Amino acid sequence: MLETIRKGVLKKGVVTDRYPYVPYMPYDGHLGMPMVDEAKCTSDKVCEQVCPTTAIRFAPGQLSIDLGLCIFCGECARRCPHQAIIMSKEFELASKRREGLVRFYVVQQ
Amino acid sequence: MNDPLLAIIQAALILGLAPLVTGIIRKVKAVLQSRQGPPILQPYYDLQKLFRKSSVVSSDASWVSIITPYVCMAAMVVAALLVPVFVTASFGSLGDLIVVVYLFATARFFMALAALDAGSTFGGMGSSREMMISSIIEPAILLAIFSAALITGTTDLAGISQVLVVGGYDLVRPTLFLAFAAFFIATLAENARIPFDNPATHLELTMIHEAMLLEYSGKKLALMEMASMTKLVLFIAIAWSAFFPFGMATEVAILPVAIGLIAFLVKLLLFALAIALIESSMSKMRLFRLPNLLTGSFILAFLAVMSFYIL
Amino acid sequence: MNERLMGEIIASMEEELANGIKKTGIKGNHVWMTVEQSVFPKIAGHIHNSWGATLVSMHAVDNRFISSDYKLCIILALKGEDDFVTLVTSVDSKDTVFPSVTPEIFSADWYEREINDMFGLQAKGHPDLKPLVLYDDWPEGTYPLRKDFAADSRVLRIPRPYNYRNVEGEGVFVIPVGPVHAGVIEPGHFRFSVAGEPIIDLELRLGYVHKGIEKISERMPYSKGVLLAERISGDNSFAHSLAYCQAVEALCNAKVPERSRFVRCIFSELERIYNHLGDVGGIALDTAFSIGAQHAYILRERVMDINDLLTGSRFLRGVNCLGGVWKGIDERGRSKLIERLVMVKLDFQEFYDEVIGTPSVMDRLETTGVLSYEAAKDLNIVGPGARASGIDRDVRRDHPYAAYRDLSFKVPILTQGDVNARFQVKSEEIFESISIIEQALSNMPEGEPRIDIPTPEPGRTAMSLVESPRGELLHWIVSGEGKPFRHKIRDASFHNWRAMEVAVLGNIVPDFPLVNKSFSLSYSGNDL
Structure with a gap:
């Protein structure tokens, strides 16, 4: 019993963090929410075609990403010829309404 | 002493402290596992949340399921009136130690009956396992208490603690130690602690105590949880006041009462720490090996009684 | 895999089994044998038992629009060698029955139930062809993996009973657990038959997370x-x-x-x-x-x-x-x-x-x-x-x-x-x-x-x-x-x-x- 305690908490301490009272930053390259750089996008719709779940939709002058359908696979970021869409590190994406999960971006036609 | 007012104050203290003791045990277990753990006051928040919610009762259930939470809680409150905490006084005219043991038995009886009432298999399994454990442990508890009663000449808990405190170290004999050890094992068994039962389990096939609570919700669940937590503190209070009550006040004056209160809180904390350490250092025993451990407790209690006559 | 090994395998079979082989071929470490439906179970059983092969898979392919039949494949891995034997047979598209492999290879049991669910090909001689992955109320006669079943079709659900194994006896209880469990785990149904605490029979029922x-x-x-x-x-x-x-x-x-x-x-x-x-x-x-x-x-x-x-x-x-x-x-x-x-x-x-x-x-x-x-x-x-x-x-x-x-x-x-x-x-x-x-x-x-x-x-x-x-x-x-x-x-x-x-x-x-x-x-x- 004492051995367990000696090698356990006395050596390691408490290893869990008090998230969400302290913030957490994921590593670089973590596949988080896809974000669009509105200046670079030219609406050539490559991302809409490669997205496996049709989470990315184009309307004239507007790009919408439905986070409820997105599976965070990163295909859109890999295939965009202008690197206009990147996988950011954001992971706190909850919303109280279903509509809150759709993010809109204003892009060139 | 037989003092209803003091008894009510002590009962209120026990009821107020019960969730805190459970919170402390959980926190200590979590830290031993290198986790942050929930806040110490979390059981209070849980009870508050449950009291706000409505209850759903199975359509197969009868009046037994409806009255059981109230019967259990009432039994615990009455038992709390009979146990001295920091003063050697209780509502002794209501009953003595035998009544306390059978109040616990009443609560257990109704809990097991209500578990069968809903008609679910897990309730039935939990009831049968609980009855198996308590059929062996109840004689052990009674024998342990008899040994204390033999030394002090009375079965009234306030009387036992009074005689032991006044008698001082002269009355300390191996009987008390053996009976305390037996009672410690009985505390673990009756309150669903490891190695008998895992209070934090989510596997319904392994549950003993939790299985009987699966059918409750809302206010009824809050009452059942509160009754379980109170039972733990009552067992600890009985253990200390029947076997090692030194530090308790024998008269109502500022200094003795303050010392009695501090002594009680320290003893409560020690016992809770011991439970948390034991829970963290071993795993749950196989179901059919439990009677071995329970019989061990019975043997210790029996030896306690024997040693009174021999030594 | 080479010609010699394939020759040894065919030579080790009995006369009538070897006559049922219609076509063979070797590709890499794989030998393909197209066989008659009647000897299909026996050849599979022979390779499984005499050559110590393990069953890797058994499945069907809906070939009706190409060769007007269903193809049934069984893949066996030879023991100790990096070689596979695939037996292929064809099942008629009207008479959707084939002789069951389960009497020869016990572990083909669930494969044949799955083929029955998904394609409607029945294994004659199978001990118990209950549905495996489709739920009770899936309409009979609708087989999802056939080519004429559109992936997004909606079907009419008709509840049907499911026969569990029955264990009778003095003091025997049945404990059904799940599919909704007390902890946050995936759904699955377990039927225990217990005599007190020891378990005398367990029947599994899965298929609750079938996603197609x-x-x-x-x-x-x-x-x-x-x-x-x-x-x-x-x-x-x-x-x-x-x-x-x-x-x-x-x-x-x-x-x-x-x-x-x-x-x-x-x-x-x-x-x-x-x-x-x-x-x-x-x-x-x-x-x-x-x-x-x-x-x-x-x-x-x-x-x-x-x-x-x-x-x-x-x-x-x-x-x-x-x-x-x-x-x-x-x-x-x-x-x-x-x-x-x-x-x-x-x-x-x-x-x-x-x-x-x-x-x-x-x-x-x-x-x-x-x-x-x-x-x-x-x-x-x-x-x-x-x-x-x-x-x-x-x-x-x-x-x-x-x-x-x-x-x-x-x-x-x-x-x-x-x-x-x-x-x-x-x-x-x-x-x-x-x-x-x-x-x-x-x-x-x-x-x-x-x-x-x-x-x-x-x-x-x-x-x-x-x-x-x-x-x-x-x-x-x-x-x-x-x-x-x-x-x-x-x-x-x-x-x-x-x-x-x-x-x-x-x-x-x-x-x-x-x-x-x-x-x-x-x-x-x-x-x-």
């Missing part, structure tokens, strides 16, 4: 199919996507760069490490030894953390692609990985000593849930569960893929078959995996991480067998126009669930979660 992945795959282009494969069974993402990529790469005879083969090995072993850590932690947790369990879970989190650092995904998603891996392991990632593995190795040794040194835990683990060697062989159990019962089979050694041919490792085999044996096998495999990763990191060749591969031509067939943390899994693809024509997935759990029904007999009910955890079974991989 094989049907969805038939309209996914190959590049999207990788993403689909990753999501078959969440914690085996890398193994499934690896099998899929290897199958598609075999369809177009592509050779992936050397560097990517080593990187794939490294990630496979990382997946194995964190899965096994979760399993041993779960075994400790189910005996209520919380300190030990938390210790293992902390280690598992550290390994998943290094996964996140190397690939951006804790479950190793988005790593495999057709033709290799998206990116290799850079210098910084490599040094962090080595550091982390050293820490995991020391810490895991401490955890292992802790568990072995706690008598109350060892008392729970020993002699619980024993699976004998004969039962494991008959039920064709795979993975660590089989290796703990004495079956000496590991796909990494017997049918090497990726870079395993160039790496050396031991395969731990024990014979007791109880929970303790499975715990020991998994612990040994963790140490072996760490050693494999270190070898792969030091021998990693330079080069590109991936190449572009062409789209496979229609009408070709390929398969890939991978050792996932749970056991061997199979992806078998027949190519169509830019997407699979038929994609057969067989996760390790499809075999291993049968072990539960045998291993729990005689144990008491509270030991069931322990036995369940020690086999580490996937509901989602089984149901597809």
Whole structure:
């Protein structure tokens, strides 16, 4: 019993963090929410075609990403010829309404 | 002493402290596992949340399921009136130690009956396992208490603690130690602690105590949880006041009462720490090996009684 | 596989069986035999028994629009050799009956039930053709994997009773558990028949998470199919996507760069490490030894953390692609990985000593849930569960893929078959995996991480067998126009669930979660 305690908490301490009272930053390259750089996008719709779940939709002058359908696979970021869409590190994406999960971006036609 | 007012104050203290003791045990277990753990006051928040919610009762259930939470809680409150905490006084005219043991038995009886009432298999399994454990442990508890009663000449808990405190170290004999050890094992068994039962389990096939609570919700669940937590503190209070009550006040004056209160809180904390350490250092025993451990407790209690006559 | 071996196999059969073979062919390490329907079970049984072959898969293909029949395939892996035998027979599209293979090979039981559910081909002589993956109220006569069933059709649900096995006797109770459980786990129904506490019979009912992945795959282009494969069974993402990529790469005879083969090995072993850590932690947790369990879970989190650092995904998603891996392991990632593995190795040794040194835990683990060697062989159990019962089979050694041919490792085999044996096998495999990763990191060749591969031509067939943390899994693809024509997935759990029904007999009910955890079974991989 004492051995367990000696090698356990006395050596390691408490290893869990008090998230969400302290913030957490994921590593670089973590596949988080896809974000669009509105200046670079030219609406050539490559991302809409490669997205496996049709989470990315184009309307004239507007790009919408439905986070409820997105599976965070990163295909859109890999295939965009202008690197206009990147996988950011954001992971706190909850919303109280279903509509809150759709993010809109204003892009060139 | 037989003092209803003091008894009510002590009962209120026990009821107020019960969730805190459970919170402390959980926190200590979590830290031993290198986790942050929930806040110490979390059981209070849980009870508050449950009291706000409505209850759903199975359509197969009868009046037994409806009255059981109230019967259990009432039994615990009455038992709390009979146990001295920091003063050697209780509502002794209501009953003595035998009544306390059978109040616990009443609560257990109704809990097991209500578990069968809903008609679910897990309730039935939990009831049968609980009855198996308590059929062996109840004689052990009674024998342990008899040994204390033999030394002090009375079965009234306030009387036992009074005689032991006044008698001082002269009355300390191996009987008390053996009976305390037996009672410690009985505390673990009756309150669903490891190695008998895992209070934090989510596997319904392994549950003993939790299985009987699966059918409750809302206010009824809050009452059942509160009754379980109170039972733990009552067992600890009985253990200390029947076997090692030194530090308790024998008269109502500022200094003795303050010392009695501090002594009680320290003893409560020690016992809770011991439970948390034991829970963290071993795993749950196989179901059919439990009677071995329970019989061990019975043997210790029996030896306690024997040693009174021999030594 | 060569002509000589094929000749030996045919020569070892009896006269009438050999006469039933219509056509043979050899491709790589595969021999194909097209046989008559009547001798199909007997030939399969002969190869299974006399040549010690294990059953890899049995499935049907809806070929009605090409050759007006259904094709039924059975794949057997020869013992001790890196060779496979595939028997193909045809089933008439009107008279959808074929002789059952189950009397010859017992583990074909669930395969034939699945073929009946999905295609409507009935195995004559099968002991009990109940639905396996489709729920009670699925209308009869509607078979999802047939080509004329559209993937998005809605069907009318008609409730029907399901016959469970009945155990009668004095004092025998039936305990139905699930599919909704008290904890947050996947749905599955277990029917125990108990006499007091000891279990005398267990019947499993799965299929609650059937998602129709094989049907969805038939309209996914190959590049999207990788993403689909990753999501078959969440914690085996890398193994499934690896099998899929290897199958598609075999369809177009592509050779992936050397560097990517080593990187794939490294990630496979990382997946194995964190899965096994979760399993041993779960075994400790189910005996209520919380300190030990938390210790293992902390280690598992550290390994998943290094996964996140190397690939951006804790479950190793988005790593495999057709033709290799998206990116290799850079210098910084490599040094962090080595550091982390050293820490995991020391810490895991401490955890292992802790568990072995706690008598109350060892008392729970020993002699619980024993699976004998004969039962494991008959039920064709795979993975660590089989290796703990004495079956000496590991796909990494017997049918090497990726870079395993160039790496050396031991395969731990024990014979007791109880929970303790499975715990020991998994612990040994963790140490072996760490050693494999270190070898792969030091021998990693330079080069590109991936190449572009062409789209496979229609009408070709390929398969890939991978050792996932749970056991061997199979992806078998027949190519169509830019997407699979038929994609057969067989996760390790499809075999291993049968072990539960045998291993729990005689144990008491509270030991069931322990036995369940020690086999580490996937509901989602089984149901597809």
